[in-house]
Amino acid sequence: MEQQATAPRPLPPVDVEQAEAALIEHYPRLVRLGYLVLPPALGRNRRVLTAHALVQRALPRNRVTTTELTGLAVPAPRGGAGSPADPGYAYVRQRVLRAALEAGRPRGRWQLPKPGQLPPLLPQVWGLRLFPRSGGADELALDQALAALSGPGRAAYVLRVLELPSDSDVRQVLKAAGVEDPAAAVVEASGLRTPAGSRDASLLESMEFDPCSLQARPTDLMRRRQHARAALAAAAAAAVCGTLLVLPGSGWGPDGAAAPPYAQNAAAQQALDPAKLTRASTGTWKRADRSGFAVWPARGDRTDDQELLRRALAVWARPGSSVRVTSTPGTATGPAAGPPQLLYAGEVGQATVVVFHDGLRLVRYAEAKNGDTGGAALDFARADAADGDSATAVVVGRADGNVRYLTAPWVSEVAVRDLLKPGESAQPLRTAADGVTDPTISPAPTNDCRSWPALQMGGRLVTDLGELTPARLTVGAPDGQHDVTGPAARADWAHTACHLQTMRSQGVRSVNSWTFATQPLPGGAAGSAEWLCTRAETWRGAGSRVLALFQPPGARPGAASPPVARAEDSPACGAHDPHALAGVLWKSPAGNWYALAAGSDDVESIAATGAVQATASGRLLAVPAKPGARSALTARLTDGKKLTAIH
Known part of the structure; x- marks a missing residue:
């Protein structure tokens, strides 16, 4: 039964010193609040640093007027004198809550990011990952349940458990923090099921949710070393390119979104020549001692389009500033050492796609179907030592949460299975003659895990993890x-x-x-x-x-x-x-x-x-x-x- 709400009383103005005193006195409490409300998708290390940054940025620049404090109630403390209940704390808490909620709101295409959506400038820790100590099974289950709530719902649950004595006070504080529908947030929080036998408040107060009591682990040391080397190489390349750009060149011409040429040597010229692309014959995979991408034949209705292939090779060698380039961790994005192998060239949905393989990497080039290269994309993925089990498919298109695959030539049937429904049968997925599947739903890149589609290819089961190759x-x-x-x-x-x-x-x-x-x-x-x-x-x-x-x-x-x-x-x-x-x-x-x-x-x-x-x-x-x-x-x-x- 809901407690009687405390009527908000007028609050006196708050000066910087009063807000600072409240922040210092209750710093761990405020950081915990920010950590719990921030989007779980940030990851524990980023949430820890962002929560500290939000609290440290919560101080007002000058004296806070009574108007700024409108809607900030100071209710009777939950649990007695142990809870803060003063105007300075109410103000700082509101600033932290508002910033944490803003970090989870979607941002418009041309809208500048909010402070909570940016990596924190301070505090910052280099070379270490920081995260709270792990709790028991109950804490982990509660963490998963909180991740499934919306930002306002998560804030309502945390305020109800840790801060405020009644739902009326929770709705009042959420409204002051900019939540459009505080009542709906409270209802959503009420529907959260805590782990069986949990102790509610003490679970949120456990070390699992304490961003001031941390464990430290190193980041990926090999990746740091690679990034440092790449940064040095990039700086040297930038210096060379800056010099060469002022020299006369042949311009952009038919290379589309490729940058101007910066080097002339025999190997580079061969890698840019569509006529020198290697192609496996249609039946090679049947006779090969070892299966993999190297035995895939060239497929698609544009494999003989020399201009398309030339543009794709030129962009791979010299991606211009308008080209979106992505790569999986540990994958080099440099040009091919020699003529690569062509796996696919054709139209996929609203895009024209070319897929290459150079023995170590898969490279996908995509441009608009009408030939406009202004929004071209280039994706790289490691594929060395691929065999018949790991070279089953390549992603050739993504759009509106759907994905299309180019399947291996030895894959005869494809079906879609929801991993969360093990008792249901797999649903057949149509595959065209060139090996490209119909669009199928990709697992949502959020913590809202209501289904998890996977592809059944014969006896093998693979799933999309947001990369060029699905994981087996x-x-x-x-x-x-x-x-x-x-x-x-x-x-x-x-x-x-x-x-x-x-x-x-x-x-x-x-x-x-x-x-x-x-x-x-x-x-x-x-x-x-x-x-x-x-x-x-x-x-x-x-x-x-x-x-x-x-x-x-x-x-x-x-x-x-x-x-x-x-x-x-x-x-x-x-x-x-x-x-x-x-x-x-x-x-x-x-x-x-x-x-x-x-x-x-x-x-x-x-x-x-x-x-x-x-x-x-x-x-x-x-x-x-x-x-x-x-x-x-x-x-x-x-x-x-x-x-x-x-x-």
């Missing part, structure tokens, strides 16, 4: 990965699919889901929980991502398993380290807390140290624990080696 999905132990076939494998992926959102645009080649343990639950609970390890391998080798998931019994098909551990550039659950160990705090239906841990088949014993101290023979551990208890896990393998938990 597999199941099984690292030394026995196989295609996703059968109800059990599809059921595992139904609980894992939504976590693919964190792997978009990372150059992912394949993702494997491995159920490494099944654990009977203690405390009289019925059923057993499953432990899964999901590992994403990239084309460049480095940059792998590992998630440990805990799936309690009784979850509906398609419900995402709560992640209990994350790791980057880790060999865990892979060919070089085919082991897994993870733990979680779990609350039984009777209200008792337990520390659970599980390891893969070759784990001989598990030990927990810290707040929970226990040992167990075998690969399962379950002991009583206190809420919020933190411990470190180690295991001993059957060969005597030590194994640490995924982290």
